[in-house]
Amino acid sequence: MKMQKHGRMVFAGSIGLAVLAAAVAGVRPTQAQEPTAKDPALERTREQVKMLDDLYKNAVVSITKNYVNKQDDRPAAMIAKDVFAAMEKKGWHSARLIDATGDPMNEENAAKSDFEKEAFRRIRAGEVYFERVVGEGKDRRLEIATAVPVVMKQCGACHGGRKVGDVLGFIRYDVPVR
Numbered sequence: 001m002k003m004q005k006h007g008r009m010v011f012a013g014s015i016g017l018a019v020l021a022a023a024v025a026g027v028r029p030t031q032a033q034e035p036t037a038k039d040p041a042l043e044r045t046r047e048q049v050k051m052l053d054d055l056y057k058n059a060v061v062s063i064t065k066n067y068v069n070k071q072d073d074r075p076a077a078m079i080a081k082d083v084f085a086a087m088e089k090k091g092w093h094s095a096r097l098i099d100a101t102g103d104p105m106n107e108e109n110a111a112k113s114d115f116e117k118e119a120f121r122r123i124r125a126g127e128v129y130f131e132r133v134v135g136e137g138k139d140r141r142l143e144i145a146t147a148v149p150v151v152m153k154q155c156g157a158c159h160g161g162r163k164v165g166d167v168l169g170f171i172r173y174d175v176p177v178r
Helices: 018-025 040-067 076-089 115-122 153-157
Strands: 002-005 008-011 094-100 129-134 141-149 168-175
Touching: 040 076, 040 141, 040 153, 040 168, 076 141, 094 115, 115 129, 115 141, 115 168
Parallel strands: none
Antiparallel strands: 002 008, 094 168, 129 141, 141 168
16 A cells, blocks of 8 residues: 655555555556457566566565664665576566665666666655667567665665655566567
């Protein structure tokens, strides 16, 4: 369940990101993106991204809980970036952490592509999920952005001044549709 409170996203329920996944699951693509008939390959790809999103976000939360205690510790987001790079190197998919605060901690986290810039705008406006299908045939891909909120106080070790529920950014996925 997602609620808006004072311009911030607040997620009710446990710290586990199942709440975010549930919010994502209920979101449908816009009319322009909606296929005319049920597309099994596209649905499989959406499910795959939901699984990846849960995996990556829960790993970051677990790493933060267990290993990040102060500003000098290696942030879990850096480990996530290592995993993203390994997945892309193997040819599975690409994923990128993008800032949604408007003040990225590192310029490489700024929105670059047209999709990322539109996702930035939408995530800042309160959406938790945005997708676009691009290409055709064997070159068809699903681009998805999922919000990354602060889910525990400990996130403040690296993201000072942010409160639980504040949106830090999003993960941008680019996954082949097979």
